[in-house]
Amino acid sequence: MSIKLTILGCHSATPRKDAFPTAQFLEINDRHFLIDCGEGTQTLLRRHKVQFAKIRHIFISHLHGDHFYGLIGLISTFGIHNRENDLHIYGPKGIKEIIVLQLKLSKSWTKFSLFFHELKNNESVLIYEDKKVEVHTIPLDHRIYTNGFLFKEKIGQRKLNMDIIKLNPEIEICDYHNLKNGKDFISSDGKSMIKNSKLTLPAKKTCSYAFCSDTAYKPSITSIIQNVDLLYHEATFLEDKKSLTEKTKHSTAIEAGKIAKQADVSQLILGHFSCRYENLELFKEEARTVFNNVHLAKSGKVFEVK
Numbered sequence: 548m549s550i551k552l553t554i555l556g557c558h559s560a561t562p563r564k565d566a567f568p569t570a571q572f573l574e575i576n577d578r579h580f581l582i583d584c585g586e587g588t589q590t591l592l593r594r595h596k597v598q599f600a601k602i603r604h605i606f607i608s609h610l611h612g613d614h615f616y617g618l619i620g621l622i623s624t625f626g627i628h629n630r631e632n633d634l635h636i637y638g639p640k641g642i643k644e645i646i647v648l649q650l651k652l653s654k655s656w657t658k659f660s661l662f663f664h665e666l667k668n669n670e671s672v673l674i675y676e677d678k679k680v681e682v683h684t685i686p687l688d689h690r691i692y693t694n695g696f697l698f699k700e701k702i703g704q705r706k707l708n709m710d711i712i713k714l715n716p717e718i719e720i721c722d723y724h725n726l727k728n729g730k731d732f733i734s735s736d737g738k739s740m741i742k743n744s745k746l747t748l749p750a751k752k753t754c755s756y757a758f759c760s761d762t763a764y765k766p767s768i769t770s771i772i773q774n775v776d777l778l779y780h781e782a783t784f785l786e787d788k789k790s791l792t793e794k795t796k797h798s799t800a801i802e803a804g805k806i807a808k809q810a811d812v813s814q815l816i817l818g819h820f821s822c823r824y825e826n827l828e829l830f831k832e833e834a835r836t837v838f839n840n841v842h843l844a845k846s847g848k849v850f851e852v853k
């Protein structure tokens with residue numbers, strides 16, 4: 548049960564010498580997800596030693612260029628590498644048309660299968676699920692249709708309390724499966740019963756990560772991301788440029804801090820910094836006036852939760 552988040556790019560608008568637009572690589576319970584894919588993502592994946600083959604699911608928040616202009620290049624490279632594994636892309640309606648048109652006109656059809664999962668809901672919906680992990684959308688408030696993503700480990704099985712089980716010889720190995728799934732033990736003749744809570748211990752704590760970019764201050768998302776271990780929230784501006792947030796539909800560092808506080812999260816990561824600012828420490832300082840556990844995103848920085 549763990550989360551490892553590698554920040555690839557974390558600045559807004561355009562790529563610059565030492566600043567790349569949004570992209571992140573998330574490892575959660577042995578699953579691997581790429582979140583957004585701004586220009587330069589391939590370079591950053593190589594620089595931070597992420598194996599391309601691990602990427603099977605890509606989540607795109609919205610169709611502003613700083614969040615997906617690296618995607619066609621990455622798909623093209625997968626093709627050159629003779630990739631065989633399926634690739635699933637989750638993003639706003641229209642993403643299939645944009646990608647397929649480029650592949651078609653450049654006669655660069657992939658040999659691997661590409662699956663598009665186009666999103667248009669305005670409510671939070673479950674978009675990915677397997678035995679261990681689920682991913683939900685977080686509807687955001689931006690100039691175009693945008694979703695954040697909530698990545699959650701599923702609650703695991705209860706652990707067998709062997710010290711107690713050994714004292715009850717009538718419990719056999721074939722009963723363990725039911726016990727792990729929370730069922731009480733009932734003897735084969737149906738005459739005796741032992742409560743599950745006496746025979747098992749709670750499942751391990753699960754981890755969760757919420758990615759929220761780009762968005763204006765939207766307090767209603769706090770019900771979706773309540774108590775997450777790790778929250779990435781955009782902070783494009785400081786208070787000095789708060790007047791720009793209304794038109795651009797972005798947030799300030801203090802607004803990101805307010806969301807973290809209202810959602811009662813454990814840690815907040817700020818990112819999507821405007822290139823107007825040289826001293827990024829000011830983002831941390833301003834957010835800390837409302838929420839204490841604040842970190843700044845930085846290319847190559849790794850955040851882990853266990």
Ligand SMILES: [Zn+2]
Binds near residue numbers: 560761819
């Ligand atoms: Zn952006």
Ligand SMILES: [Zn+2]
Binds near residue numbers: 611689761
């Ligand atoms: Zn945007």
